[in-house]
Amino acid sequence: MALIETKDLMKVYGLGEVSVKALDGVNLKVEKGEFLVLAGRSGSGKTTLLNMLGALDMPDSGTVRIHGEEYQQLSKNKRALFRLRHIGFVFQAYNLIRVLSARENVAYVLELQGMAKAERLERADKWLEEVGLGGFGKRRPDQLSGGQQQRVAVARALAAAPDIVLADEPTANLDSTTATELLDLLVELNETHNTTFIFASHDPDVISRAKRLIQMQDGRIASDETKG
Numbered sequence: 001m002a003l004i005e006t007k008d009l010m011k012v013y014g015l016g017e018v019s020v021k022a023l024d025g026v027n028l029k030v031e032k033g034e035f036l037v038l039a040g041r042s043g044s045g046k047t048t049l050l051n052m053l054g055a056l057d058m059p060d061s062g063t064v065r066i067h068g069e070e071y072q073q074l075s076k077n078k079r080a081l082f083r084l085r086h087i088g089f090v091f092q093a094y095n096l097i098r099v100l101s102a103r104e105n106v107a108y109v110l111e112l113q114g115m116a117k118a119e120r121l122e123r124a125d126k127w128l129e130e131v132g133l134g135g136f137g138k139r140r141p142d143q144l145s146g147g148q149q150q151r152v153a154v155a156r157a158l159a160a161a162p163d164i165v166l167a168d169e170p171t172a173n174l175d176s177t178t179a180t181e182l183l184d185l186l187v188e189l190n191e192t193h194n195t196t197f198i199f200a201s202h203d204p205d206v207i208s209r210a211k212r213l214i215q216m217q218d219g220r221i222a223s224d225e226t227k228g
């Protein structure tokens with residue numbers, strides 16, 4: 001069984017004559033441990049697809065199965081729990097909580113998962129260490145560079161031991177050196193922890209790291225290529 005399987009995903013925005021088919025029949029299987037980049041020009045449906053895979057948004061028709069489970073069948077609360085258990089997110093704008101320190105940001109998701117305080121702080125410190133931010137745990141987001149904030153976001157996503165990490169344009173706000181370092185880290189995490197990564201990006205740097213590259217066009221998969 002594939003880790004993720006979508007069937008005929010459709011998503012239409014707007015009504016009447018100005019409707020846009022953001023997704024137009026997407027069939028996709030993703031196996032554990034993949035390092036997959038969704039590429040394609042702006043408006044091709046990358047973010048919409050990523051949001052469907054992360055159960056952040058619902059398709060108009062079609063199905064998404066993660067571990068064989070169709071999240072569309074779940075209630076809103078159960079869907080939130082499903083996300084918490086299975087999916088980590090890394091966003092372009094980092095989305096850290098401004099009033100919390102780096103370690104509290106990482107520990108917060110673990111708190112939602114019900115982990116005891118001492119254990120979650122220890123886990124947070126371990127992950128900050130792993131992303132190269134040992135010693136930065138007490139800093140708040142505004143006391144960190146953009147690249148460091150994105151690393152906190154990566155630590156937060158991975159600390160919760162998700163099956164899948166979804167990253168929407170994760171390098172868009174980073175300079176090229178910082179972006180390269182972040183990508184080195186993500187490749188390493190993929191190789192050491194077998195974490196499944198799915199990116200949406202039109203950054204050539206991200207695309208060149210893809211082990212599987214899917215080109216989106218007008219809400220469809222235009223090509224799907226696995227690198228040797």
Ligand SMILES: Nc1ncnc2c1ncn2[C@@H]1O[C@H](COP(=O)(O)OP(=O)(O)O)[C@@H](O)[C@H]1O
Binds near residue numbers: 014021049
């Ligand atoms: N919330 C929305 N309301 C209306 N149209 C949307 C919305 N989100 C996305 N779209 C449209 O759906 C299409 C796909 O968008 P998106 O998935 O964001 O593409 P990408 O991430 O590849 O740039 C675009 O035509 C976009 O304008």
Ligand SMILES: [Mg+2]
Binds near residue numbers: 046047048200
């Ligand atoms: Mg997008």
